[in-house]
Amino acid sequence: MIYLASASPRRQELLRQLGVEFDVMPSNIHEVRAAGESPAQYVARVAGDKARRVAQWVRERGLPAHPVLGADTEVVIDGEILGKPENAAHGMDMLRRLAGRTHEVLSAVCVWHREKEYTALSTSRVTFRPLTPAEIEQYWKTGEPRDKAGAYAIQGRAAAFIAKLEGSYSGVMGLPLYELDEILRKIGTDGI
Ligand SMILES: Cc1cn([C@H]2C[C@H](O)[C@@H](COP(=O)(O)OP(=O)(O)OP(=O)(O)O)O2)c(=O)[nH]c1=O
Numbered sequence: 001m002i003y004l005a006s007a008s009p010r011r012q013e014l015l016r017q018l019g020v021e022f023d024v025m026p027s028n029i030h031e032v033r034a035a036g037e038s039p040a041q042y043v044a045r046v047a048g049d050k051a052r053r054v055a056q057w058v059r060e061r062g063l064p065a066h067p068v069l070g071a072d073t074e075v076v077i078d079g080e081i082l083g084k085p086e087n088a089a090h091g092m093d094m095l096r097r098l099a100g101r102t103h104e105v106l107s108a109v110c111v112w113h114r115e116k117e118y119t120a121l122s123t124s125r126v127t128f129r130p131l132t133p134a135e136i137e138q139y140w141k142t143g144e145p146r147d148k149a150g151a152y153a154i155q156g157r158a159a160a161f162i163a164k165l166e167g168s169y170s171g172v173m174g175l176p177l178y179e180l181d182e183i184l185r186k187i188g189t190d191g192i
Pocket residue numbers: 005006007008010011026027028071072073074075105147148149150152153154155172173174
């Protein structure tokens with residue numbers, strides 16, 4: 001049993017795939033980049049913040065001390081983190097930037113267990129085919145990109161845009177399962 005420090009339905013789906021039993025406990029932390037933090041440092045730190053926050057609640061409420069899992073996923077292009085789209089113009093802008101190019105998706109997991117934290121980072125390279133303005137608009141209108149880092153979902157219609165993926169499909173979707181399983185095996189809580 002673990003606590004999943006996330007409100008993301010994608011992360012629940014991915015965790016179910018590993019067969020790990022979990023309770024959902026969203027962290028609701030405010031994600032803000034600190035000065036001088038690289039994208040890799042940022043995702044790892046945010047995954048840790050989510051896990052630490054929920055671990056603290058678990059302690060305060062006297063709940064059973066199961067491991068706590070936090071995760072963060074960011075889309076990076078030209079060294080810049082794109083974040084989630086604030087509105088249609090912002091989202092379509094992101095898709096225009098990604099079209100016809102290769103970008104990185106950084107996905108970090110952090111497990112807090114017995115006063116120790118275990119963090120892993122998955123880096124994937126995703127190549128989009130070129131997109132026409134009409135395709136970008138149509139895709140935006142599906143509603144799929146709205147709550148997603150980089151304004152797309154590999155597990156949804158954006159699969160049709162992805163010419164190449166080097167790295168971790170589950171990592172791009174929001175929870176790198178290979179890296180997570182390595183940590184869970186280390187602490188003796190695998191789902192199998
Ligand atoms: C690139 C990409 C991102 N995403 C999603 C995964 C994450 O849910 C989201 C990135 O935002 P996150 O801030 O990592 O997570 P979240 O706000 O959804 O949930 P929580 O903080 O409670 O854990 O983008 C996809 O679903 N598919 C994709 O292809």
